[in-house]
Amino acid sequence: MWGGEAGSPSPQASADRQQFSGMDDPRLLEFIRGGGSGGSGGYQLRNMAVLRCVSLICGTVGMLPINLIEAGAEKRVAKEHPAHRLLKIKPNGWQTPLEFKRQMMLSQLRHGDAYARIVWSAGRPIHLIPLDSGAMRAELGDDWRMVYHYSTKKRGEVELQQEDVFHLRDLSVDGITSLSRMKLADRAIRLALDAEKAASRIFETGNMAGGAIEVPTALSEQAYDRMRESLDTGFSGENSARRFMLLEEGGKANVFGSTAQEAQHIENRNAQVEEVARLFGVPRPLLMMDDTSWGSGIEQLGIFFLQYTMLEHFTNWEQAAARSLLSDGELEKYQPKFNERALMRGTLKDQADFFAKALGAGGHAPWHSQNEVRDLLDYPESDQPGTNELRNPMTQKGKIDEPPEAA
Numbered sequence: 001m002w003g004g005e006a007g008s009p010s011p012q013a014s015a016d017r018q019q020f021s022g023m024d025d026p027r028l029l030e031f032i033r034g035g036g037s038g039g040s041g042g043y044q045l046r047n048m049a050v051l052r053c054v055s056l057i058c059g060t061v062g063m064l065p066i067n068l069i070e071a072g073a074e075k076r077v078a079k080e081h082p083a084h085r086l087l088k089i090k091p092n093g094w095q096t097p098l099e100f101k102r103q104m105m106l107s108q109l110r111h112g113d114a115y116a117r118i119v120w121s122a123g124r125p126i127h128l129i130p131l132d133s134g135a136m137r138a139e140l141g142d143d144w145r146m147v148y149h150y151s152t153k154k155r156g157e158v159e160l161q162q163e164d165v166f167h168l169r170d171l172s173v174d175g176i177t178s179l180s181r182m183k184l185a186d187r188a189i190r191l192a193l194d195a196e197k198a199a200s201r202i203f204e205t206g207n208m209a210g211g212a213i214e215v216p217t218a219l220s221e222q223a224y225d226r227m228r229e230s231l232d233t234g235f236s237g238e239n240s241a242r243r244f245m246l247l248e249e250g251g252k253a254n255v256f257g258s259t260a261q262e263a264q265h266i267e268n269r270n271a272q273v274e275e276v277a278r279l280f281g282v283p284r285p286l287l288m289m290d291d292t293s294w295g296s297g298i299e300q301l302g303i304f305f306l307q308y309t310m311l312e313h314f315t316n317w318e319q320a321a322a323r324s325l326l327s328d329g330e331l332e333k334y335q336p337k338f339n340e341r342a343l344m345r346g347t348l349k350d351q352a353d354f355f356a357k358a359l360g361a362g363g364h365a366p367w368h369s370q371n372e373v374r375d376l377l378d379y380p381e382s383d384q385p386g387t388n389e390l391r392n393p394m395t396q397k398g399k400i401d402e403p404p405e406a407a
Contacts, residue, residue, distance in 0.1 A: 053280035062102035083325040089177040091128040112178030114168040192272035281309035
């Protein structure tokens with residue numbers, strides 16, 4: 001799936017990149033204005049901010065289970081339906097549901113479209129086989145049905161009908177194929193990569209010394225060699241941290257401070273990380289930036305990420321699965337559904353407070369039975385009387401509320 005996509009930069013681009021002396025090099029600024037370096041394909045994932053955003057989104061989609069819920073008051077999980085098995089248990093013979101969803105999500109983020117071949121047997125879907133998005137050509141036929149042309153190495157081009165392909169779309173102009181977010185933001189990602197290469201060039205050719213030793217008169221060759229050996233052997237490495245030096249010949253140590261160029265470099269790198277975060281809708285703290293917020297702040301950032309980034313992907317998966325894996329008669333009966341509540345679980349104390357109110361503590365009207373709470377926590381169902389009923393324990397009279405028997 002990756003073969004032949006990671007293009008190599010041209011010799012001229014490689015030569016230009018090796019000539020950058022720093023972030024303020026006029027040649028770098030002119031190079032960026034000209035569009036940046038060449039190359040295509042998976043090079044974007046070499047940027048750590050892009051890789052973190054993609055890993056976060058793909059991992060979140062992959063780890064959350066999809067249940068096929070039957071419509072009705074009971075909200076029963078339709079475990080007997082083959083679509084449920086494909087989405088939650090075994091999509092194919094070599095991938096787990098996490099691996100399949102993660103691969104499909106990565107393909108969508110990179111190319112805009114993700115495809116999987118649906119293998120049918122006796123009218124039932126039995127396998128989902130991921131396909132290379134770069135080898136697929138999709139079009140809308142005259143009968144308003146999708147037709148897919150997939151190029152294979154052995155069989156040439158194969159034509160697939162709409163019911164044979166699970167198609168996961170991103171933003172689309174025509175509703176047939178999608179826009180690639182990475183291609184739309186190609187210049188911003190290239191800029192981040194070029195800034196990273198310029199920073200690497202600074203460490204290769206720049207002055208990385210931490211300070212200088214100043215002496216009033218020229219050192220003899222013997223004194224110079226002795227001081228150089230003392231610095232190399234007695235004051236280098238982690239074991240020499242915070243040790244004091246003995247300076248000869250009236251030597252004085254001058255420490256180099258940070259420069260405005262270094263501060264500008266850090267600011268430019270942070271700005272590029274923000275651009276990447278804006279592309280994928282990921283809050284900065286989730287990219288391990290230096291402005292993390294703890295306590296209730298980080299919890300709210302998690303809710304923000306779930307509501308404004310992940311819910312769109314969840315809904316897209318649910319509706320695409322319903323369109324491709326369910327018949328027209330089953331669309332109103334079943335609904336694929338992500339369990340996003342797993343991302344909303346807080347601390348044990350927060351869960352205890354929520355479930356206590358759900359059961360009716362504190363005068364609240366109960367909206368969960370005991371077995372429903374146990375199911376949310378993945379506990380086995382209780383067979384005790386009343387555990388499937390909505391009861392407020394604060395209004396139930398037990399033996400402790402009964403008056404003592406008369407003597």
